[in-house]
């Protein structure tokens with residue numbers, strides 16, 4: 001699960017070793033060269049003990065080396081065996097080298113970034129960030145660039161961790177506006193996922209779908225729980241769009257050639273109506289394809305915009321032990337997998353594969369893994385729990401929705417009636433998928 005916590009990126013040890021980057025970066029390497037000369041000086045000066053013994057006056061070497069157990073720049077006490085300036089002063093020197101390598105003063109525009117870096121709570125760790133990996137190169141690049149610094153510029157670096165660290169400093173220093181980084185992580189996921197789409201126009205369409213429709217919904221959810229659900233659903237919508245377009249590409253069809261029969265065929269393969277519905281409906285309103293209809297659990301429940309109510313309903317059927325197990329399983333197959341009671345009522349044990357704790361089901365020849373909590377309910381149903389569970393049919397298949405009171409399978413109509421009583425929607429809607437004209441398929 002992705003994390004969306006804002007704030008300082010977790011300080012990880014940068015992958016590259018010190019100096020590795022220097023050959024590529026312009027001024028990023030200067031610090032390393034300076035280090036070397038500092039340690040050479042230190043070697044000539046003799047052992048640390050000599051300086052520590054000379055008590056009294058502060059050492060006053062130009063480069064801030066400690067002469068007597070104190071930092072020559074600020075007078076702070078440092079460990080006797082430390083040969084450089086204190087951690088805080090070391091960080092200041094390093095920050096100046098990277099932000100303003102060619103000028104004596106920090107430019108006005110960058111002074112707050114400089115201060116933000118120098119005020120870091122752990123100067124030693126921050127200084128290491130500014131010495132290793134791609135961070136120093138990126139910071140110097142953006143600080144010395146004549147082009148304006150934008151989030152987009154930082155996004156263009158391949159080294160995401162390092163670029164995010166620089167971004168964090170630039171936001172704190174007021175050079176960049178704070179951005180919704182949780183949303184950005186989803187956006188990056190979307191763009192990576194898009195690579196499976198071959199056609200450039202299709203990729204562009206999904207990008208628009210993301211930026212005009214899916215992304216704004218994620219951005220609008222500011223509470224953590226809503227944000228998490230919104231993110232899960234956003235990814236499902238994009239994945240649904242991508243899978244659908246890839247399928248069309250395999251058939252040699254452009255989006256503009258899409259007809260209702262293709263959508264129906266796609267759904268008959270066992271694909272999830274919920275996952276592709278919003279893309280196809282959005283594309284229809286944007287004129288990318290004719291308007292087609294995809295019956296989903298959401299519009300069955302008239303829950304198009306009410307994500308929370310939808311998930312509350314799912315949770316209720318997954319968790320409420322007061323409800324009949326068969327009703328709970330059937331309701332979840334409607335809500336999570338977009339199935340209708342005509343199909344659900346005829347399910348037998350033959351369509352269920354129990355494999356350890358995983359339960360897979362086959363709908364129209366396509367196998368899906370059930371979400372874990374539903375898998376548990378399915379196993380209970382197969383063991384005969386529930387008002388109409390576990391009847392063995394004459395041909396020795398175990399019907400999932402048969403039962404002692406029914407003598408035969410429960411009918412799709414009766415199952416739809418039961419679910420309708422639980423608030424899942426109209427009986428007719430629950431029984432069969434509809435075409436655009438409202439007639440059964």
Ligand SMILES: [Zn+2]
Nearest residue numbers: 071074086089
């Ligand atoms: Zn100092």
